[in-house]
Amino acid sequence: MNMKALKTFRFWGLAPTWLLMGLTLIIPIGIVAGVSLGDRGPYGGFDWALNFSSYREILFTMGWTDELEFDPKYLAIIGRTLAYGLATTAICMALSVPVAYVIANARENWKPLLVYLVTLPFWVSMIVRVYAWLIILGNEGLAEKAWKLLGGGDVDTFLFTPGAMLTGMVYSYIPLMVLPVYAAIEKLDPALLEASHDLYGNRWTTLRRVILPLTWPGLSAGAILVFVPAIGTVLEPMLLGGGKQMMMGTLIQTQFGGGRNWPFGAAVAMVLMALVVIVLILNARRAASAGKEAAA
Amino acid sequence: MSDHAHDIRRYPGARLLTVVFFLWLYLPIAVVIGFSFNQNRLVSVWTGFSTEWYAAALANTALMDALQVSLTVAVIATTGATLIALAAAMVLSRAPAKGVYRLSEVVVNLPLMLPEIVVAVAVLILFSQLGIANGMLKLTLAHMAFCTPFAFLPIRARLQGMSRDFEEAAQDLYAPPFTAFRRVTLPLIAPGVFAGAMLAFVMSMDDFITSNMLNSGGTTTLPVYIFALIKRGTTPELNAISTLLILASLVIATIALLASARAMRRDI
Numbered sequence: 001m002n003m004k005a006l007k008t009f010r011f012w013g014l015a016p017t018w019l020l021m022g023l024t025l026i027i028p029i030g031i032v033a034g035v036s037l038g039d040r041g042p043y044g045g046f047d048w049a050l051n052f053s054s055y056r057e058i059l060f061t062m063g064w065t066d067e068l069e070f071d072p073k074y075l076a077i078i079g080r081t082l083a084y085g086l087a088t089t090a091i092c093m094a095l096s097v098p099v100a101y102v103i104a105n106a107r108e109n110w111k112p113l114l115v116y117l118v119t120l121p122f123w124v125s126m127i128v129r130v131y132a133w134l135i136i137l138g139n140e141g142l143a144e145k146a147w148k149l150l151g152g153g154d155v156d157t158f159l160f161t162p163g164a165m166l167t168g169m170v171y172s173y174i175p176l177m178v179l180p181v182y183a184a185i186e187k188l189d190p191a192l193l194e195a196s197h198d199l200y201g202n203r204w205t206t207l208r209r210v211i212l213p214l215t216w217p218g219l220s221a222g223a224i225l226v227f228v229p230a231i232g233t234v235l236e237p238m239l240l241g242g243g244k245q246m247m248m249g250t251l252i253q254t255q256f257g258g259g260r261n262w263p264f265g266a267a268v269a270m271v272l273m274a275l276v277v278i279v280l281i282l283n284a285r286r287a288a289s290a291g292k293e294a295a296a
Numbered sequence: 297m298s299d300h301a302h303d304i305r306r307y308p309g310a311r312l313l314t315v316v317f318f319l320w321l322y323l324p325i326a327v328v329i330g331f332s333f334n335q336n337r338l339v340s341v342w343t344g345f346s347t348e349w350y351a352a353a354l355a356n357t358a359l360m361d362a363l364q365v366s367l368t369v370a371v372i373a374t375t376g377a378t379l380i381a382l383a384a385a386m387v388l389s390r391a392p393a394k395g396v397y398r399l400s401e402v403v404v405n406l407p408l409m410l411p412e413i414v415v416a417v418a419v420l421i422l423f424s425q426l427g428i429a430n431g432m433l434k435l436t437l438a439h440m441a442f443c444t445p446f447a448f449l450p451i452r453a454r455l456q457g458m459s460r461d462f463e464e465a466a467q468d469l470y471a472p473p474f475t476a477f478r479r480v481t482l483p484l485i486a487p488g489v490f491a492g493a494m495l496a497f498v499m500s501m502d503d504f505i506t507s508n509m510l511n512s513g514g515t516t517t518l519p520v521y522i523f524a525l526i527k528r529g530t531t532p533e534l535n536a537i538s539t540l541l542i543l544a545s546l547v548i549a550t551i552a553l554l555a556s557a558r559a560m561r562r563d564i
Binding site: 005009010012013016017018020023024025026027028029031032035098099101102103105112116118119120121123124125126127128129131132133134135136138140142171174190193203207228229231232234235239249252253256262265266269272273276280 | 418424
């Protein structure tokens with residue numbers, strides 16, 4: 001292929017991607033940024049403007065006497081979102097290391113099957129997975145029966161508790177953690193474990209000083225893959241958290257449904273996106289410096 | 297046993313934890329499938345085996361309408377996403393990883409990096425600004441966007457692992473570029489394309505957040521319809537519907553994962 005044909009080929013190969021992503025992502029997100037600066041429309045919708053009142057509304061409310069009062073109610077939602085995101089990520093990390101370690105040390109012909117079994121539930125519709133936990137944790141569900149069988153006292157309900165939320169969130173996102181951690185542990189050189197043993201390191205020293213540091217790239221990749229969707233989640237707070245556990249995703253959703261304050265919803269969406277972008281940038285910088293260290 | 301106690305690669309409890317983990321992973325799926333055959337109207341009280349809820353589900357016209365919307369959107373979005381991803385992968389696997397090409401690689405994968413709720417809101421606002429009322433068009437375009445990376449990744453991986461000798465041989469034998477692509481490259485990367493299309497299809501069929509945000513009369517997809525049913529209360533019929541969706545997802549995902557495992561084998 002000559003140079004000109006190559007250029008034409010490359011242009012037309014990438015043009016559809018840019019057109020689609022431009023139309024459905026890049027331009028729309030620019031518009032959201034614009035709407036977040038706009039005024040609330042009388043019946044939903046919005047009017048173009050240039051003010052930060054929607055962002056101010058996240059922190060302050062207008063008091064009866066037209067003065068701004070600090071109101072932590074939305075800040076609490078942002079805090080809760082981050083707390084659930086971090087807790088979900090931490091639990092997924094803690095569970096993934098032993099599971100991935102056992103899979104990596106399983107018999108060679110079992111490994112692909114076990115990896116497949118970890119992945120499979122991820123492909124089941126999110127709504128069905130959350131619904132399943134709704135039945136299990138619901139009134140007279142399996143969880144309640146098991147609890148009573150084990151001699152636990154009376155419970156009102158397991159639903160609408162932080163435990164229910166975390167169960168649903170960890171269940172939804174854990175395959176995204178197990179896979180990268182498995183990939184990292186699988187690459188571990190067994191000779192390093194033996195060297196640690198020869199130097200009188202016991203299992204736990206080996207875990208702490210050899211396995212975990214070498215698995216860190218997998219763990220941090222998994223942390224991004226879990227944290228980003230976890231802080232944007234909508235279904236778990238709506239179904240497992242009841243009305244009491246509002247998160248940023250549900251807050252955004254209500255502003256475009258019943259609540260109907262588009263500029264405010266857009267402002268919260270921009271804050272959520274900013275949080276994600278900060279995490280992605282921190283991760284890219286960490287990966288770059290880790291790459292430099294490895295090269296040095 | 298003493299052998300195990302000294303094996304430094306064994307961690308006491310890790311195996312047990314892994315077994316419990318897998319049970320926990322499949323418990324919810326098993327519960328939904330199990331209770332879908334429950335005779336009782338109350339979801340969690342087992343009174344006997346019955347398939348009546350499947351009959352009820354299949355006779356439910358609102359459900360069938362939702363299924364039709366889901367399938368229509370998924371087929372169109374998958375076709376579009378796969379073609380777009382294939383074109384991008386063909387270019388990006390052979391271009392230098394810098395400048396506009398590096399940026400394009402990011403742009404293809406953009407839907408994976410941004411929170412879906414933000415993208416859904418963005419699409420909603422854009423189309424309301426453009427005054428486009430056609431619900432199916434909005435839904436299909438939005439689905440096409442988030443399906444594209446899922447189609448792109450397996451195709452890209454397959455092209456990466458493939459030797460270019462065959463394609464160059466075809467060109468040496470005076471095959472025009474498009475003929476070389478159609479007769480040589482495409483058959484070689486077919487497993488990757490197939491796997492990508494299947495994953496895109498499952499993602500589209502299973503999506504809730506975007507479909508719910510863009511939902512308007514006549515564009516209720518299956519997951520959005522299921523959500524409305526859940527809000528009305530848990531019923532065995534809901535379990536039967538969920539079971540059918542679970543089975544469809546598992547079968548398609550299995551086929552896709554097998555195809556993609558084949559595509560990753562670098563035997564060519």
